[in-house]
Amino acid sequence: MKKIPMSRKAEVLAPAGSPESLLAAVRAGADAVYLGASRFSARAGAKNFSMDELKKAAAYCHARGVKVYLAVNTLLFDGELPDALRLVCEACAVPVDAVLVQDMGLAALLLRRAPRLPLHASTQTGVHTVAGANALYGAGFRRLVLARELSIRETEAVHRACPIELEVFVHGALxxxxxxxxxxxxxxxxxxxxxxLCAQPCRLPFSAPGGTGHDLSLRDLSxxxxxxxxxxxxxxSLKIEGRLKRPEYVAAAARACRLAVEGKPVPxxxxxxxRAVxxxxxxxxxxxxxKRGREMFGIRSKEDVAGADRNALRSLREIYASEPERIPVDFALKISRGEPVSLTAADEAGHAARAEGAVPQPAIRRPADAARCEEQLRKTGGTPFSVQNAVCKIDPGLAVPISELNRLRRETLAQLEQIRAERPGIPFEEAEIPPRREHAAGKLRLRARFRGTDLPEAAKVCELVYVPCTAGPRRLAELLENGFPAAxxxxxxxxxxxxxxRGRLKEAKAAGVSDAWAGNLDSVRLALDAGLRVHGGFSLNITNTEALAWYRGLGLEDAExxxxxTLSQAARIGGSLPRGLFLYGRLPLMLCRNCPAANSEHGCTHCKSAPELTDRRGVRFPVQCYGACSEVLNSVPLFLxxxxxxxxxxxxxxLRFSTESARETEAVLxxxxxxxxxxxxxxxxxxYTRGLYYRGIE
Ligand SMILES: [Zn+2]
Structure with missing residues (x-):
């Protein structure tokens, strides 16, 4: 069996959607695996792990020097937070090596309850700037899984400006x-x-004018x-995507990455x-x-599916058919007259296991010698250990049966494996979540968001009017002078x-603007740094009282x-921070760095002319392109x-206006x-639609 040296380079992090995939990942050479429990994991469709399976998995991984990260990276409702906390509390006792979270409410609770638990910010946080990385680092996160849309140069810029550990995707679906x-x-x-619970509707045909016919489906990353x-x-950390994929895929990707980080060619x-799997x-x-654009798009073709034939899979299964010998171990064998035979096995981390046998008898035929004993000790096949040194101290003329040596070897290695697997738990302060304080909202007021700065007079009834920060200081000052509460x-x-x-916000401030809308952690930090009053947007994904409180602590004035x-869930969110809801407009369904309307030969040059994506039934979804990003909007506005x-x-x-004409805007206002x-x-x-306010989500 080939030896896989332990890496001191970037960690190879593999998905473990099931115990089978975990085995494949570890045997293929992953340094760490990430997995979900039976609830609150961003891959509910994966097999995932029961607490018993998680304990076994962690013991198996830790014995082999492999880390285990638990993904608890869904958004949570108030009623779910106690169960999520209990889950992490149990995982701390296992212990796992880190927990990945998306929900800032859960993060805030964990930072207080288990300050020694390393927290990783899931890529679901969408953080993609230095400002966002600093916000997470300042909050207490150890690691950030960067948004997949960044270039290598942009990743480096975040690394240079923020000490948070960076994990990036190296292979898998985009x-x-x-x-x-x-x-x-x-x-x-x-x-x-x-x-x-994503059902991946984006993989179905959605066509932009002049596009590929599948203008929401990107090829996989490698x-x-x-x-x-x-x-x-x-x-x-180099992350392989694919908790829903088969063990053969996990093994192939992990092995290829392992070889790559060791500087070896991938056969x-x-x-x-x-590629076939x-x-x-x-x-x-x-x-x-x-280099974004048309070349990045692709679908799973018939050929792709046929590639994963039985032969291809069988050959990939060879990667994890047996246990690689990856942990160096030193043996010390002592065979002395009148004393029980003893064998000690020690690893590089200082763990040691010892076993004793019977007192050796005088040799009748062939006495024990160092060479033959060492030969037996080196037979570690089927264990994770590979023998580095075997020191044998043997008094002359004594006999020890081979079977006895084998037994001692097996026993010490089994013990050593167990010792390596044992870790002290991570302290977790168990306490009830304090009952949430009922929020007492004032009278409902209106705010409106516009794509430009030609505002209808009627907008003056709003308490805040959001216009693009790119509007320019002169125009912003004009709006304020004309009585619009511009932000x-x-x-x-x-x-x-x-x-x-950053520059625009400074200019806006100088022009007299004092308020900003921030729809992600990145922009929250930028706006706070600019000294503006920050109003959190719907895209902060606040779904529970704790998350809202966390943003209050960060310095927000209020948040959507x-x-x-659902409306009734929203009504029950407690705490004192003022809050609001998206009450009108086409809900943005996606935020894309790759403009889905740019797949024609014209690129984004036609994006000003209100491009649309059309699905198989002819339903149209407008695309609004902002240059640095695009939004795919719902086919109908939300109306309430x-x-x-x-x-x-x-x-x-x-009221979020996007595609409306001036007349429609005035009418809605x-x-x-x-x-x-x-x-x-x-x-x-x-x-129109009621959105999810009555039907809710799973
Ligand atoms: Zn565009």
């Missing part, structure tokens, strides 16, 4: 949307990607040939096997090089724009709750003016104003 910013599956079918660059850019057969029209490195909206995707936006809550009586315990409501005044309201258009 989502069209920035992770955590997608509610496509939730809105289309109530299966929320933020709850681990940067296995570039692990050195990723390491130099500061990645401490052709393995590379072909990896899963790809979507081959692989892409587009994001890594900042700046920071783009939800700040790719490559962080410094520019997640549109994935006639149901405002159901909007309980909210301080404000957001009018309808909502009269509805607030108690007059019956009817939507001017006949096509």
């Amino acid at each position: 989502c069209m949307s920035v992770s955590g910013q997608c509610c496509f599956s939730a809105v289309l079918g109530s299966r929320s990607g933020n709850r681990g 940067l296995i040939s570039r692990t050195g660059e990723l390491e130099r850019a500061g990645a401490v 052709r057969r393995l590379a072909d096997g990896l 899963f790809s979507r029209s081959g692989f892409t490195q587009g994001y890594a090089d900042g 700046v909206e920071i783009p939800r995707g700040l790719f490559g724009m962080e410094d520019a936006v 709750l997640s549109p994935e809550l 003016a006639d149901r405002l009586r159901d909007v309980r315990n909210q301080d404000f409501g957001l 009018g309808i909502y104003c009269s509805a607030l005044g108690g007059k019956p309201a009817r939507m001017a258009e006949n096509s």
Whole structure:
């Protein structure tokens, strides 16, 4: 069996959607695995692990020097937080090596209850700037799984400016949307990607004019040939995506990565096997090089599926058919007259195990000698150990049966494996979550968001009017002078724009603006740094009282709750921070760095002309392109003016205008104003949605 040296380089982190995949990952050479428990994992469809299985998995991994990260990375509702805490508490007793979270409410609780538990910010946090990384580091996170959309150079820039550990994706599927910013599956079918239940509607045909016909489906990523660059850019962990994929895939990807970080070539057969077991029209490195566009798109073709034939899979199973000998061990054998035979096995970490046998008898035929004893001790096949040194001290003329030596070897190694697997638990302060304080909202007020700065007079009834932060200081000052309560909206995707936006916010402040809308942690930090009053956006994904409180602690004035809550869930969110809901507009279903409307020969040049994606039934989804990012909007606006009586315990409501004409905008403002005044309201258009406010998500 080949020996796999332990790596001091970037960690190879493999997915373990099931105990079988975990075995495949470890045997293929992963340094760490990530997995989910039976609840609260972003891959609810994977087999996942019961607590008993998790304990076994951790013992197995730890004995082999492999780390175990538990993904508890869904958004959580208030009622679920106690169970999520209990889960992490049990995982701390195991212990696991880190917990991955998306939900800031859970994160805040864990930072208080288990300050020694390493917390990793899931890629579901969508953090993609230095500012966002600093916000997480300052909050107490050990590691950040960066958004997949960053280039290697951008990753390096985050690394240079923030001490947080960076984990980057090296191989596997790419989502069209920035992770955590997608509610496509939730809105289309109530299966929320933020709850681990994404139904992947994006892999179906959605066509943009002149596009590929599958303009929401990206090829899979593979940067296995570039692990050195990723390491130099500061990645401490190279993550393989695929908790829903088969063990053969996990083994192939982990082995290929292992070889790559060791600086060894990936054999052709393995590379072909990896592609055969899963790809979507081959692989892409587009994001890594900042070369986005049509070439990044692809679907799982018939050929891709046929590639995973029985022969290909059988050959990949060889990778994990047997246990590699990866842990160096030293043996010391002592055979002395009149004393029990003793064998000690010690590893490099200072763990040692000892076993004793019978007192040796005088040799009748062939006395024990060092060479023959060492030969027996080196037979460690089937264990994770490989013998480094075997020191045999043997008095002359004594006999020890081979079977006895074998027994001592097996016993010491089994003991050593167990000792290595034992770890002290991570302290966890168990306490009830204090009962949430009921929120007492004031009278519902309106806020409105516009794509430009030509605002209707009617907007003056709003308490805040959000306009793009790129509007320019003169125009912002004009709006304020004309009596509009103008605030700046920071783009939800700040790719490559962080410094520019910093500058814009400074200018806005100088022009007299004092408020900003921030839809992610990145922009929250930027706005706070600029000295603005920060209003959190719906895309902060706040679904529980603790998360809202965490943002209050960060310095927010107020925040919009997640549109994935039902109205009654939203009404029950407690605490004192003022909160509001998305009450009108086309809900953004995806946030994309790759503009889905740019797949024609014209690229984004036609993006000003309101491009749309069309599904198989002819339903149209507008795309709004902001240059650095695009939003795919819902096919119909959310409308709630006639149901405002159901909007309980909210301080404000957001009207988010995107595709509306000036006339439609004025009409909607009018309808909502009269509805607030108690007059019956009817939507001017006949096509609208209630979003998830009544049906909810799974
Ligand atoms: Zn575009």
